[in-house]
Amino acid sequence: xxxxxxxxxxxxxxxxxxxxxxxxxxxxxxxxxxxxxxxxxxxxxxxxxxxxxxxxxxxxxxxxxxxxxxxxxxxxxxxxxxxxxxx
Numbered sequence: 696x697x698x699x700x701x702x703x704x705x706x707x708x709x710x711x712x713x714x715x716x717x718x719x720x721x722x723x724x725x726x727x728x729x730x731x732x733x734x735x736x737x738x739x740x741x742x743x744x745x746x747x748x749x750x751x752x753x754x755x756x757x758x759x760x761x762x763x764x765x766x767x768x769x770x771x772x773x774x775x776x777x778x779x780x781x782x
Contacts, residue, residue, distance in 0.1 A: 698766070 706713050722729055741748050 702713075710717050740751065744751070
């Protein structure tokens with residue numbers, strides 16, 4: 696709850712809407728540049744920080760999973776996904 700309110704205060708002052716939406720728009724507007732930049736960053740990190748590369752991937756993956764499991768929507772015990780019958 697504290698992180699959500701802090702994030703809301705930040706994006707309302709910096710950007711005017713959630714940063715996820717801003718990044719999604721930027722991805723769709725400049726997809727080629729994003730791909731080139733991400734591949735280049737990965738190549739540089741892999742070259743310079745090869746010994747730490749797998750640790751970075753592990754930490755990123757754990758953060759990614761935690762973000763999708765614990766942030767965003769409210770927790771509802773036994774929550775079901777939307778199926779064709781429920782639309």
